[in-house]
Amino acid sequence: MPRRRQIELNEATREEIKATARQLMAEKGTAGLSLRAIARNMDMTAPALYHYFGSLDDLITALILDGFNGYADYVQHQRNEAAAAGMSIPQQIFVAMMAYREWAVQHPVDFQLLYGNPIPGYQAPTEITTPAATRMGQVFMELLMPGLETGEISIPEPQRTVPAQVKAHYSNKYGMEGETRAILHMMNQMWSFMFGLVALEIYNHTTPVVGDAVAFYEQATRSHLQLMGIKLD
Amino acid sequence: MPRRRQIELNEATREEIKATARQLMAEKGTAGLSLRAIARNMDMTAPALYHYFGSLDDLITALILDGFNGYADYVQHQRNEAAAAGMSIPQQIFVAMMAYREWAVQHPVDFQLLYGNPIPGYQAPTEITTPAATRMGQVFMELLMPGLETGEISIPEPQRTVPAQVKAHYSNKYGMEGETRAILHMMNQMWSFMFGLVALEIYNHTTPVVGDAVAFYEQATRSHLQLMGIKLD
DNA sequence: TTATAAAGTAAACGCTGTTAACCTATTGAC
């Protein structure tokens, strides 16, 4: 049986491997992710890594999990600071949406890892990644729901209708009904919009078209919030 | 100097290579794209392909170009049919947006090729791909601008403000001013939303969350159009 | 002290893109 200290050493090595992987990806893009390159950077041989990760895919999954958590942590943290500064809920939502873009711009490779499929042959095991991916939704739900109660948010008419099949899914899977359900539905659409803006920018489809991606994102977000009945004043 | 017939033969082989590449990608995902696999499927050796494409990257660029064009063609065609059937401009916009999703769902690998970066080390040469990518925007601009004139579209208040830097870029690059410029700005945001919805579905982040991706997309689109002042009646 | 498990190695397999050297058949020009 391995001792405590050994387990800690093993865990430390796992972290070092992931850190090296992230560094390589930051330098050379997702293409730079290779077991042999990681091993080379760590003065080891590639097969040794198999003592820490069952395969390259397992390593990627671990990186994705860390990514989702770090992403949600960052947005949550920015939101918390906004709350501590006494900002209104709509303002906190705006801050969170700005944070959503900031993280992606600062970690473009991680973003591609999370929401693209940049590694040949790799398919993320959704049963493992989905829980971590869902955390981001919770951050926004924790803003939208109180906002609805305080009256700072009023769901606009076109957003009140939820398709029957989707309605059923929300009820069965999340146990959500009524206005709470409508808010979840609205959040999913807001998320899609936000994601679309960010993903297009990360993949270089935005700047050539609008010139200034930051200004575009900021204004698009403001307009979207207003149209969604979230009064930024 | 090569003769006409030789040039045609060369062109035919190029098309056959691309077709084989598309077939392999459809079967095994973007990971299945490999020169050696293509050559194997064509009963050739890999180096022979270098007579037709300078490198794997060149082949990918050609596939991307075809993809953007086929994508725009499909959406344009669906829009034309809707127009021929006497649909209103808002309805044509709705049809075009449905078509945008349909093509992506039917060609998920191509979609990833166009808007992701699934090939290790490959970076799309934007000066080549951007013109083809922009065609899609034209399809929608050709709907929004007449819609504005007929009064079927009225730009909502929050959409009327365009950030200064973006405004300048629209003016300098596309020579657009006033309401035309506002429509271009709105179109870019509509596109982002549409893209977000579709990309999340293609990368399997939608169905686990909303249950029925088609119903979700349809309703989200309707709601978005209504909020954007496009009256679907 | 000794059996065991963890952590490392080298060698090999089959895959990849790409290059170099070479051959063959068709073509254009004289």
Added chain:
DNA sequence: GTCAATAGGTTAACAGCGTTTACTTTATAA
């Protein structure tokens, strides 16, 4: 008709990749 040129193909090779196998070393638990 002859001849040089060129398009289109071949094989062999290089360096890289993930992964497996067999083997060694080292630290630990009993």
